[in-house]
Amino acid sequence: ANPVGAETELLVSAAASLTESFKELTKAYEMKTPGVKVRCNFGGSGTLMQQIVQGAPADVFVSADKETMDRAEKGGLIVAGSRINFVGNSLVLITPVKMVQVAGLADLKSGQVHRIAMGNPNSVPAGRYAKAALEKQGLWQALAPKCVMGISVKQALEYVMRGEVEAGFVFGSDAAAAKERVRIAAEIPTVTPIVYPVAVVAGSRLQAEALAFVRFLQSKEAQAILAKYGFKAELSSLPAQTKLMPGGYKRP
Amino acid sequence: MRLEVDIRKTLHSGARRFELEAAFSSQDDLTVIFGASGSGKSLTVQAIAGLVTPEQGRIAVDGEALFDARQGVNLPARARRVGYLFQDYALFPHLTVRENIGYPLKKGWRFNLLPEARQEVTEIMASFEITHLAGSYPAELSGGQKQRVALARAMIKKPSILLLDEPFSALDSMLRHRMRMELLEIRQRFAVPLVVITHDPADVEVFGDTLVIFADGRVEEVSSRAKSAAPEVEGWREKVCWRAQWKKEHLAAHRFVPAAGI
Amino acid sequence: MRLEVDIRKTLHSGARRFELEAAFSSQDDLTVIFGASGSGKSLTVQAIAGLVTPEQGRIAVDGEALFDARQGVNLPARARRVGYLFQDYALFPHLTVRENIGYPLKKGWRFNLLPEARQEVTEIMASFEITHLAGSYPAELSGGQKQRVALARAMIKKPSILLLDEPFSALDSMLRHRMRMELLEIRQRFAVPLVVITHDPADVEVFGDTLVIFADGRVEEVSSRAKSAAPEVEGWREKVCWRAQWKKEHLAAHRFVPAAGI
Amino acid sequence: MPDLTPLWLTLQIASFATAIAFVFGVAFAWLTARFSFWGRDFLDAILTLPLVMPPTVLGYYLIVVWGRNGWLGSRLNAHFGISLMFTWQGAVLAGTVVAFPLLFKSARAAFEGVSTEYEQAARILGDTELRVFFRITLPLAARGLLAGTMLAFARAMGDFGATLMVAGNIEGKTQTASMAVFDAVQAGDYTLANTLVAIMSLVCVAILVTINKLASRGRAGR
């Protein structure tokens, strides 16, 4: 559809936790599809969603949790039928390397654990999963006063790495990125599976190209890259038919 | 020139209140205002210049009102075309002496003075003996130097009336004498009427065609050289003793004769 | 009192250079400094007060060095115990008249003046006729009122030497006279030596036991009342004509006789 | 050597933002300093408010107003077909709002410190109000204005939350130095973060020192 030589620029709004993996993914995609340049806009899922509500010219929206994408779908911000879960993650309990006493959730009640870092359940997906998991185990009431709520999951990781807290909840992918400086104490079963949904933005003019990128995320190549960064395979398939109605975004 | 002043203004400062009620008129081109410290001389002249707005009354030059409370006339200071020498000089601290003096001559938004304006600045600096100070800033001047710069700045635009608040107070007697002559010459050349506030009897001598005497916010009396034929009022000297004493020493022998007062 | 001054200082302002080379000494308790505008009078007195640091030389009062470049003595201003009247008053704008005058009497960090200090302030305000201004701020005063407040503030602490830079320039002649008398009385009561810069011949008359004449940054000459027996030097009058002229008018008939100069 | 595009972009954005904030800040400062009107203190406080808001929250309100579907943004889009979202103009807008209070407050204090006597003198010498402002008030307030401008510039350079919200964090397009640093810290790449911070600090110090030097040369003799 594009004149030869002219580059199509695809803008992907992706959750901050995908930053490193998506930098590699987009490079791979650009190699595969000449004429398409992919730019990424990283931020918290909530921020990205608000930007799209206010008409930010994104073509693809990648959220770190189901709830945000649900809200986007309800608000008619994404193309119905373009949404898939393309990857998953695990929730892990981590401690500073030397803190070997903590081996599972039960140990968190011990007096040796003064502070537990996690993302803020109100706004950070990792925090939400952690809170749900703790509630299910009946530990939330007891542990809540010890919890330090980070603005992002990375902040929780930071606290653990610097030894400011005795334990923290982060995604498996985060822990993998810092494996020399933190110790994974346990993988915590979550109440709902941790999935990353992706969808084409309703307002986009480049919906066909956007959909192609979504398809690419399903590919073996993309999945391999994601696995390298510590994500868990969790793939749902795209409906056979996706009706595209390109919106009226003008490129800035 | 005919200068008419008839104004009232009340100033408050804490519990203190100062009431200015100045009324006088002068037909002469040389008017001296004279009076005790704090009697309202500076305030009156500021009202003529448009820096202070009286509550009531009228100020007119040659019949044209600069201020008239009843008719709602109140010309802004820049439209009054007066020259005013501030008692504390008010030199612009961020400008050099040359820039200060040339300030009123700057037209539009251009950066430099026109050549003829430059010439004028150079001339007035020469006649006020401040040529060597051209590049200095006000903070680098002595008291008398500041006063001369301020005088030059007030006069350079040939205002339609020149108001001077103690113009020579910081000068030595020799310079004082020379500046007086300079001022008189400029006055004659450009026919600018002068109003001079002073404490110096010699100024009265030179500039006092009309002498206005202030006391306590009021004009106590107006004497005019022209009225010298009028009979002297007795008992007046004792009444305002300080003025009397001063008069005895410096004026009695001269042409001044007090008028009936106001 | 014996005041010795022998200082050098060069000031730069753009391309202009001013060289101060003042050397004089005075044995009397009354010293008048006199000279053309911009000749370095204020600078010299500021050096005595410790506001300006000379490059070379020595300043001593009664043989005790306040400043001595060679011996590395340079007492800070507060340790010199001098009173100084600034030519432009330097009243603290955030304090009322009463607070300004009481300022030097405030001990420690207390908020209010001690009762006896209060009394002193009240007294000096009365004798300077500024009692009614007690609650006003400097911005609400007339020129002469400011000068009197500054004078009161400089004198209230009974300094060991009182330096006055044109103390009466903004006052009318009556008030000038009264302040002169006031000053003389205070001087006698507390035996404070005075150094007065002035342009007013009458001040020279009253305060000039020793007369120091400045010209162009140098002391041209020092005359002393005590030396009145010395013969008059001829030709000198023509040499410094402005001074000559002034002298002719005001001094010749009196006791002053120029000394041989420095 | 890390990619310096973000830094370059930051400098441009911060310069524009400071310039705009300067114009508005000075105008409001002059109004509040020279005229006494009902609700003046209130206006003053309101204009300081952007400083109290967490930048992200400020950014949220900015897009509510200026976003394509926003209150003003929708009109902008309808009439001129332009949108500020995800553009460097949007970043300039965010930077301006964030820097404004600093300039406004500093300028107001500076103007209030200028003795009205000088302005009076200029009026008598024939100046209109506009000329008085540009030839007397502004130069005499220079010191305070300069301090305010430096604060504003630094703040605009360092802004992160508000800019991110409006302009996005798009590498090579709207990613400013602050965001790059933030990203590096988030990614745990501390070497990169430290390098970026060092470069950013150096550049900023160099700029501030230069401004200071230039300004004090202009003030010589005072």
Added chain:
Amino acid sequence: MPDLTPLWLTLQIASFATAIAFVFGVAFAWLTARFSFWGRDFLDAILTLPLVMPPTVLGYYLIVVWGRNGWLGSRLNAHFGISLMFTWQGAVLAGTVVAFPLLFKSARAAFEGVSTEYEQAARILGDTELRVFFRITLPLAARGLLAGTMLAFARAMGDFGATLMVAGNIEGKTQTASMAVFDAVQAGDYTLANTLVAIMSLVCVAILVTINKLASRGRAGR
């Protein structure tokens, strides 16, 4: 009606932070304004730097220095057994750092605007340098100091990134109003966010207006 504990906490933290920043800001401002030394402009720029850093990054460096295992924090912990992390004292520290440049710059401009003649006069009247400073310089610089203090207070109140990093976000203990607003916005609870912002703005405006009123009463007659 939302929970107002965070607001109350914010006011306390911002007050402390402003007070500390005032002391240090004024001290450094006085040094740089009154003494000319080698590297003065450089020091000035360095002290402005905290403003250029994105708060979160600043917070990161604060942890590196003051954290339990940080450079200074570890000593603090070893010698006194105290840690600033996750305490309101830590929040005060972050607020102080963030507010400092505003006070410093404003105060410096204010001090430079005070004519040295008044200080000279005070010295002659017998004042030591300390008395000159407190009785003359400080009151005459009041206007600029006030503006700086208000800026600093607003900034400390609004700080989010740095405070959050050092103090954590512990409900009822270190959760400040900014964090609560941020949470609400992020969670998409706009009603709560708007309410919180409105309350915060109101309180802040009230405080700023009050400071202004008090200060201008103290300045009466000038």
